[in-house]
Amino acid sequence: MNILDQIIEHKKTEVEQRKSLYPVKLLEQSIYFATQPVSMKKYIQREDLSGIIAEIKRKSPSKGVINPHVSVERTSIGYMQAGASALSVLTDTNFFGGSNDDLTTARKFNFCPILRKDFTIDEYQIVEAKSIGADAILLIAAALEPKRLKALADFAHSFKLEVLLEVHNLEELQASLDAGADLMGVNNRNLKTFELSVEISKQLAQHIPDSMVKVSESGIESVETIMELKKYGYEGFLMGQNFMQHSRPEVACKEFIDELNKASRQA
Ligand SMILES: O=C(O)c1ccccc1NCC(=O)[C@H](O)[C@H](O)COP(=O)(O)O
Numbered sequence: 077m078n079i080l081d082q083i084i085e086h087k088k089t090e091v092e093q094r095k096s097l098y099p100v101k102l103l104e105q106s107i108y109f110a111t112q113p114v115s116m117k118k119y120i121q122r123e124d125l126s127g128i129i130a131e132i133k134r135k136s137p138s139k140g141v142i143n144p145h146v147s148v149e150r151t152s153i154g155y156m157q158a159g160a161s162a163l164s165v166l167t168d169t170n171f172f173g174g175s176n177d178d179l180t181t182a183r184k185f186n187f188c189p190i191l192r193k194d195f196t197i198d199e200y201q202i203v204e205a206k207s208i209g210a211d212a213i214l215l216i217a218a219a220l221e222p223k224r225l226k227a228l229a230d231f232a233h234s235f236k237l238e239v240l241l242e243v244h245n246l247e248e249l250q251a252s253l254d255a256g257a258d259l260m261g262v263n264n265r266n267l268k269t270f271e272l273s274v275e276i277s278k279q280l281a282q283h284i285p286d287s288m289v290k291v292s293e294s295g296i297e298s299v300e301t302i303m304e305l306k307k308y309g310y311e312g313f314l315m316g317q318n319f320m321q322h323s324r325p326e327v328a329c330k331e332f333i334d335e336l337n338k339a340s341r342q343a
Pocket residue numbers: 079080131133136137138139263267293294295296314315316317318
């Protein structure tokens with residue numbers, strides 16, 4: 077079994093356990109439906125922000141332990157002060173060391189779009205995402221049938237959550253174009269083999285309709301890469317490890333965005 081299959085198998089068990097521990101009715105009670113979510117799509121397109129979706133990632137299957145004791149409060153505030161457009165918080169515990177508490181902490185201290193980065197396979201997780209304060213969820217084409225992608229995207233929209241749909245190849249992209257996602261993410265990392273190549277984003281760009289906000293995800297390490305991806309129409313850039321591998325991720329993020337702003341002014 078590849079790592080994505082392992083994650084999904086584990087997630088199925090985890091979701092069933094959570095359903096009996098915290099029944100969906102209970103989650104629904106904690107949702108304040110009148111609260112308007114903060115649009116990740118709009119923030120990514122804001123001229124005064126960098127387009128970077130800065131991630132809180134404690135560990136990962138490909139890298140192992142990255143920054144297990146990170147302060148979510150300090151890092152999330154620092155990321156946003158540095159000029160990030162949005163936050164991504166990995167809430168999976170088993171493979172990424174995150175938790176729902178990480179997201180609620182980020183929510184408590186920031187008014188900005190927050191992506192709940194998890195492996196969504198069930199409607200329950202969407203209600204849960206809303207109940208912990210997320211503005212957007214991730215759906216992964218490699219993990220779900222096209223019909224299921226659409227059903228989950230529709231369900232997320234009914235809770236006023238935006239959907240970042242992630243693909244890694246042309247087949248997945250074409251099969252998921254009708255799912256109704258708000259943002260199309262191209263993951264440069266193959267989640268089955270961990271192979272990384274930013275070329276994937278470049279190759280798939282022309283196949284993504286102009287009406288969709290394009291996000292390039294994973295393995296982004298330099299300002300030059302972002303400047304290059306912008307030429308292909310990318311407006312969002314999901315970055316985790318590059319910041320999180322520093323003891324002060326928010327400082328690394330600020331240095332990166334300052335350099336990016338300088339490069340953008342000179343372009
Ligand atoms: O990062 C992994 O090793 C990984 C393995 C299996 C499934 C998902 C994985 N990562 C999730 C992500 O997509 C990344 O955290 C995100 O795009 C940021 O990537 P990076 O900047 O390379 O940390």
